[in-house]
Amino acid sequence: MIDLGRIFDIEGESLAFERQLDLSQVSQWGQRPFQSPVKVTGSVENRAGIVTLRCEASFVLTTICDRCLTQSDRPTVYRFEHVLARELNDEDNDDFIVVKDGLLDLDQLVTSDILLELPIKALCREDCKGLCPICGANLNETTCGCGKQSIDPRLQVLQDLLNNQN
Numbered sequence: 001m002i003d004l005g006r007i008f009d010i011e012g013e014s015l016a017f018e019r020q021l022d023l024s025q026v027s028q029w030g031q032r033p034f035q036s037p038v039k040v041t042g043s044v045e046n047r048a049g050i051v052t053l054r055c056e057a058s059f060v061l062t063t064i065c066d067r068c069l070t071q072s073d074r075p076t077v078y079r080f081e082h083v084l085a086r087e088l089n090d091e092d093n094d095d096f097i098v099v100k101d102g103l104l105d106l107d108q109l110v111t112s113d114i115l116l117e118l119p120i121k122a123l124c125r126e127d128c129k130g131l132c133p134i135c136g137a138n139l140n141e142t143t144c145g146c147g148k149q150s151i152d153p154r155l156q157v158l159q160d161l162l163n164n165q166n
């Protein structure tokens with residue numbers, strides 16, 4: 001918890017912070033993507049009565065690709081910004097965070113920010129070709145030719161027939 005009472009009360013006031021989060025127990029895609037600590041730096045600032053939190057989370061994202069099973073360790077940086085307020089008002093703003101009594105659970109906020117930002121699937125890259133279902137070759141690295149040889153020449157006639165129907 002960080003106490004932002006002073007920041008809310010005094011225009012022009014700001015507070016810088018730096019901390020480390022241990023997310024090694026967090027599970028995503030059935031994996032543990034945060035094997036080393038997440039470094040968080042940022043600040044909270046009151047500018048003309050509007051309190052804004054800006055922060056940057058940097059970490060190594062460890063994933064095992066859903067398709068080709070390759071492990072990758074990617075240095076990743078996410079940036080977040082939220083407007084903070086001590087009480088709700090009518091404003092309809094997605095980035096608007098209510099901080100009761102001026103006390104902010106920074107670790108919890110940053111953790112949920114990071115989890116929301118993670119890709120939906122664990123892929124080594126968007127267009128990963130995966131593994132060949134026949135020989136198991138990694139199709140990102142090699143072309144095995146299995147797909148081409150799988151049709152028996154005697155069946156080819158039938159295959160051509162089917163293709164012509166479309």
Ligand SMILES: [Zn+2]
Pocket residue numbers: 065066067068069070123124125128129130
């Ligand atoms: Zn992959």
Ligand SMILES: [Zn+2]
Pocket residue numbers: 132133134135136137144145146147
């Ligand atoms: Zn193959």
